[in-house]
Amino acid sequence: MPLTAADCARLDAGPDAPAFAALRERFAPGTPGTVYLDANSIGPMPLAAPARVQAALDAGWRVARRRSWNEFDWLDQPRALGQALAGVLGAGPDDVRVGESTTVNQYRLLRLALTLKAPRRVIVAERDVFSSNRYAAQGIAHAGLAELRLVPQADAAALAQALAPGDVAVVALSHVDYRHSLRLDMAALTAQAQAAGALALWDLSHSAGAVAVDLRGSAADLALGCGYKYLCGGPGAPSFVYAHPRWQDAAWPAICGWMGHADTFAFEHDYRPAAGMDGFLVGTPAVLANAAFSAAADLWRGIDPALLDARHRSLTDTLDTLVAQQCGALGVEVSSPREHARRGGHVALRFAHAGALAQALVAHGVVVSARKPDALRLGVHPLTTTHAELWQAVQVLRSLLEAGAWRDPRYQGSSV
Ligand SMILES: Cc1ncc(COP(=O)(O)O)c(C=O)c1O
Incomplete structure (x- = not known):
């Protein structure tokens, strides 16, 4: 009918x-x-998004100026936004931070995975993955920091072949293909990567906010995704980044910055990573973008x-x-x-x-x-x-x- x-x-x-x-x-x-x-x-x-941005501009930038850092939640936004997204990502309440672009997060999670799995140095990725993800991996390989092994598609057979030599540090996959919307089985492919001693890194750009995602349930190691698509963070919104608790304190982050230091305003001489996901913070947050994102975050908290x-x-x-x-x-x-x-x-x-x-x-x-x-x-x-x-x-x-x-x-x- x-x-x-x-x-x-x-x-x-x-x-x-x-x-x-x-x-x-x-x-x-x-x-x-x-x-x-x-x-x-x-x-x-x-x-609510325009009023949030307007308030950051007016009460913040115009009136309070540098006092804003103390009077408003500007420094806490990366954590607060991450907490709001945790439910729809199937993450633990403090497993997510918001900041940087998706491509930058792809780069730094790949680098982190290589550190965590050294001396393994192979990145496995899909040949036709979104261009920027491939470029991030190619850049790391070009710098001599890894070897890139591309598979035609992320099915169990292709992955088994790529994982067989036992040298893979990380399998980096898109949960959903950006062209034809094929969604992969996150739990099964994560298990396959992990059984071969590799980490599973997921790009959730085309699933987060559209369908239920279960990061903890699928035991994914690392994940990221765009903030501006289904998550409604606004044009150019920062990306989110996730690490399973077993990795949050396991190594220094790939980009060490003052916001990810254990005591940012002590201005210590030497870097010491902050505990948990705070170590994934880098520099000054994108306050205006985060203000826009906060309107969507309020919605996601209740979904x-x-x-x-x-x-x-x-x-x-x-x-x-x-x-x-x-x-x-x-x-x-x-x-x-x-x-x-x-x-x-x-x-x-x-x-x-x-x-x-x-x-x-x-x-x-x-x-x-x-x-x-x-x-x-x-x-x-x-x-x-x-x-x-x-x-x-x-x-x-x-x-x-x-x-x-x-x-x-x-x-x-x-x-x-
Ligand atoms: C699957 C996927 N990954 C990564 C990106 C790149 O994100 P960004 O431009 O925020 O770095 C996009 C952009 O559309 C995407 O669709």
Whole structure:
């Protein structure tokens, strides 16, 4: 039976409707009539975010100036934000800190893993992993600090082969593939890496805040992810970083800075790492970015990961079905896995002209993204997207496909 608009309305009126309506109201609306399916790039804005930034600028920068460091929570933000995210990441309450970019955190966790597992010096990564993760590893190898071993994909067989020589320090994987949204089995692959004496490092950029993640339950060693995608930290928001408690005090961090010193304002001559995750702090926190992020953090503190996961499943199952039913004969194929447990935050479509089609969709009020060569990404945010919006988006997609809109010269330019 094909899904109908009425079915989508019924799904939006289900037993969780009041809870999700209340959550949606805590986000600022975008342009009326526009459907935003871009949470895989930049998540929606919490209503409270502008006032938080304004307060940091006004009461902080303008009025209190340097007194702000004592009068406000500026120095504590990396810890407070991390604590707010812990639940949705399945981390312990003090296992997470927020700071630096995802790429910088990838670099420093790789370096930490190499230190922890010395003299092993091999990094295993996926060949087609997000470019910046590969570049971070290549840079470490180029400096002569490691050897990079790329696997075609992170399945058990490919990993077994890569791990066989017994020289691997760390297996660095993306929980969800940024193109086609394949979600890996974090517990199984972590266990496989650890059984071979390696650490497992996870990039959660395309799962954190979209689906339930279980860092402690899967025994992952190290993890990080973008703050600006599903976590709604704001444009350019800092990344989060996680270390399992068994590693938090096991070595000096890869970048030692005064904020990660055991006694920052003693200005001691020699570095001494702060205990636990505080050792992962580096320099002065990005106060304005953290102020924006704090609005989302307030939301995450109260979210039940199981409810989030169920909502995401309902939405992405609906989208998957609608696309297959209405657009399957028009040359697009749903390329993300059908099973929710194997799918990440976005639903992906394979289409040879994905870039042009994405631009046509954006021009027609459906904000999506594309990645070369052929991935069209529809990033669904469980706290704001509705089933009715998905219906609307798929009607637009179908009409553009029927009209061959991707051929229009206006949509041929490159786009981020
Ligand atoms: C999976 C993944 N890892 C890393 C990054 C890079 O993050 P950043 O630019 O914050 O360093 C991105 C950016 O989109 C990403 O999708």
